[in-house]
Amino acid sequence: MSDTNTRPATAVVLFTMDRVLKVLLVGGGRWRLPFGPVADGEGLDACAKRILTDSIRQSDTYLEQLYTFDGATLGTGGAGIVVTYYALAPLDKVGIPHRDSRWFALTDAPLLPDGHDRIVACASDRLVAKLAYTTIAHQFLPDQFTLAELQAVYEAISQQPLDKRNFRRRLQSSAHLVETGGIRREGRHRPARLYRLRQPDQVATLKQGTPK
Amino acid sequence: MSDTNTRPATAVVLFTMDRVLKVLLVGGGRWRLPFGPVADGEGLDACAKRILTDSIRQSDTYLEQLYTFDGATLGTGGAGIVVTYYALAPLDKVGIPHRDSRWFALTDAPLLPDGHDRIVACASDRLVAKLAYTTIAHQFLPDQFTLAELQAVYEAISQQPLDKRNFRRRLQSSAHLVETGGIRREGRHRPARLYRLRQPDQVATLKQGTPK
């Protein structure tokens, strides 16, 4: 008989952006989220970070707590609680996944056991929501990026095409972007200007018009 | 030496609206949030509900998970994790608090131990944020209400005065309100029309214009 004294665990939904949104799954054959019990004396955030480095080499990613589930909700039959996190990393940072882990496009990930499907859906919803009022999209890009790259991230997450001129106008008037002065040549066409975040180390909340 | 095997607990921030936003604290003298360990085989939501009914008679309130803290973050010295919730109830529903619990205006609540201050602040932030894009404010009102009452709730939570006409226009065009046809006489002045939510049993999310 399982009781709530079971050691709590954390699960991490790690997203990256490779043309489309992808999620990291582990466990070859029986795919699931990176997952593990919290160690003695370990903080929750620290645990999530540890689990992350166990799957990819990089741990310096955006990491945020998502939701806490009990066994009954996840359908695992009443075992201990699971504190879930989601993490975002640019593709060039995550490198090659460890051992038996793999990237799956969100749209064609396999069915996951133990309610992990639900956790992924929850993380995906959060990501879409935060896209609209924070600078979270930049977590998928390197320090310097072009506006076309940024727009591609927005389009991939929101799953809808955006108007180029309106997108640029909105972002440029948000005061979060700074032109670096650098340009990127790529292919035989006009080079793109490079931008960076004014405050690269934080996910800023955009002032959303409080209706009066 | 405490380890993470310590039984998880839940804490609940219960708000009500009595002219101003108030929060329920327990423990006379050494005030803190309603709080307790999760029982064997008990779900997290169920635990939060149980803790709520232990402080007030009513358990049929809006209840939502807030965040999960570890002991180190709360400053309790590394004991088990705390899954926090917040709850909202109209004043006429909560009745007289049990035993040694009391309502405190959010602005003059005492200092709370064990990081409970932080939990209250977190809940308050969430509440303010959700005010803008959900129908959460209605959880503080009875089924039928006047627009003036609703406006008072919005003003109390957002802590800023709202223009009466703009407020009414916005709410009435949101398609969430239905005029009941009833009126309320109160004092020697023109009676107010009564409204109710179109879907009273759910907190609806308002479509927030996704910028394109």
Added chain:
DNA sequence: TAGCGTTCGTGTATGAGTGACACTAACACC
């Protein structure tokens, strides 16, 4: 019953922001 005090309920004009839309600029390559 006429007047007063109080809250309820309503419209408009102005400015800001959003959405739709098409062409020139700059480069690499041939």
Added chain:
DNA sequence: GGTGTTAGTGTCACTCATACACGAACGCTA
């Protein structure tokens, strides 16, 4: 120098947000 490809730019129409003032409906009282 011509071609192919992506980068970068402006305007107009419309919707939405904001600011703002007065008549309506009632209870009370003189």
